[in-house]
Amino acid sequence: MKTYNHYIGGQWVEPAQQRWIDSIDPYQGKPWARIAQGCAQDVDRAVAAASKALREGPWATMLPTERGKLMVRLAELVTKNADRLAEVEVRDNGKLMAEMRGQLNYHGEWWRYFGGLADKIEGAVMPIDKPDMMAWTRHEPVGVVGALTAWNSPLLFIAWKCAPALAAGCTVVVKPSEFASVSTLEYAELLKEAGFPDGVFNVITGYGQEVGAALVDHPDVAKITFTGSDATGARIYAQAAQTMKRVALELGGKSPNIVFADCDLDKAAAGVISGIFAATGQTCIAGSRLLVQNSIKEEFTRRVVALGQTARKGNPMAADTNIGPVTTPAQYQKILSYIDIAKSEGAQCILGGGPATDPALPGGQFVEPTIFTNVTSDMRIAREEVFGPVLSIIGFEDEKEAVEIANNTIYGLAAGVWTENMGRAIRMSKVLRAGTVWINTYRSLSYMMPFGGMKHSGIGRESGMEAIRGYLETKSVLMSYAEGAPANPFVMR
DSSP states (O other): OOEEOOOEEEEEETTTOOOEEEETTTTTTEEEEEEEEEOOOHHHHHHHHHHHHHHHHHHHHOOOHHHHHHHHHHHHHHHHHHHHHHHHHHHOOOOHHHHHHHHHHHHHHHHHHHHHHHHGOOOOEEOHHHHTTEEEEEEEOEEEEEEEEOSSEEEEEOOOOOOHHHHTTTTEEOOOOTTTOOOHHHHHHHHHHTTTOOTTEEEEOOOOOIIIHHHHTTTEEEEEEEEEEEHHHHHHHHHHHTTTOEEEEEOOOOOEEEEEEESOOOHHHHHHHHHHGGGGGTTTOOEEEEEEEEGGGGHHHHHHHHHHHTTTTTTSTTTTOOOOOOHHHHHHHHHHHHHHHHHHTOOOOEEEEEEEEOOOOTTTBOOOOOEEOOOOOSHHHHHOOOOOOOEEEEEEEEEHHHHHHHHHHSSSEEEEEOOSOOHHHHHHHHHSOOOOEEESSSSSSOSSBOOOOTTTTTTTBBBBHHHHTTEEEEEEEEEOOOOSSSSOOTSSS
16 A cells, blocks of 8 residues: 655655554455644644745745746646546545546646636725825735645635635645545655645644644634534534634535426436536435326336446446445445434335445445435435435425425535526525526536635535635735825824
């Protein structure tokens, strides 16, 4: 097995306490690499390197245009290495090679987009109401950013968080999930190859309660950006407040996929399956609640079940695999427990409903794609995030009831609407409490579009022009050019 150390100040650095963690291949169920188990001392060193790069050296004086050129160069390197990085990510978290290769081929667009924005961060001259005075604003990097990424799409989150941060002139310390750190460490080499100065991008690996907590507490970290569960996000939010840090949180979801009788049923069925079974349901935007108009509920349910039955489980490296393993043993057990809870609450299981028993599947972490009907909105399966391939079907009568059911959740990350009625589509997009509303599509993301949630689904936005604003401070400058005697020093001007 290859052993990976921390990446600090452009160098590979052994953990201060000489401890390592086995990284497990979810498909094989066996260790395939070792990562450093960090501690507060390692975090101190990484933050010091990031702080130094922010205040001194090439990065501190680099023109925004030059920062943008480095980012474009990185985009080219990521695309060049897409297959290799995708393979590492599949080994790390068990997602499908077909999806990860697509993500990595698209990944560079975030760096190109934000690289292009780097020299377009403009202040303004203000028409101030004071005589003989000039006033203007300028935007400056917020400082050192601590980026805590989740295990389901580590490199996608690197692009979402680090591209706008670096375009703004910040430096970053990344703490990837202990379950999927290797791809981020491999990625660090590409920033060095692209020419980013030492200390601009640092990676500390280890457990959240050690490394993550130390990063959130560190007085020299100005902002924390986190992707994960709402429970962990709430703890980070409270913890970060102790040192007055800025916080961006991309958290969980219980997203509704709403199907009206006037839609294209085949396209809607494909969208529903994509929304819940793609990525083995291990995605914050999973359309885990299928809301179907009662007049077509029986027919549409048949179509969804028939399509779900075609999903092939197997080696995530294989091109014809549709469902891969669950990434961690704890998540595997959590999914199975929710299936049991749904059955005990009276939901009817019409597909799957337990662990996959095919002896040809190694590792022991496969769950059958599962569909429940006879679900009501008060059931836990309809209210709590499962983060697995488990779909709940709920009927509704009309638009009003669909909206009531859809919004009856603490989450507000995403929603899907399937209809051929343009007026209905626009009305639904206005009243659904979700950060992203997809109409006649699902699970479509772009570097140009802001992404984030409402309610317990988070704070702030990633991607699009809004993202870069979260990494900037606004400074107001007022300059007097008045002549003559000084103004009364005891009166505010």
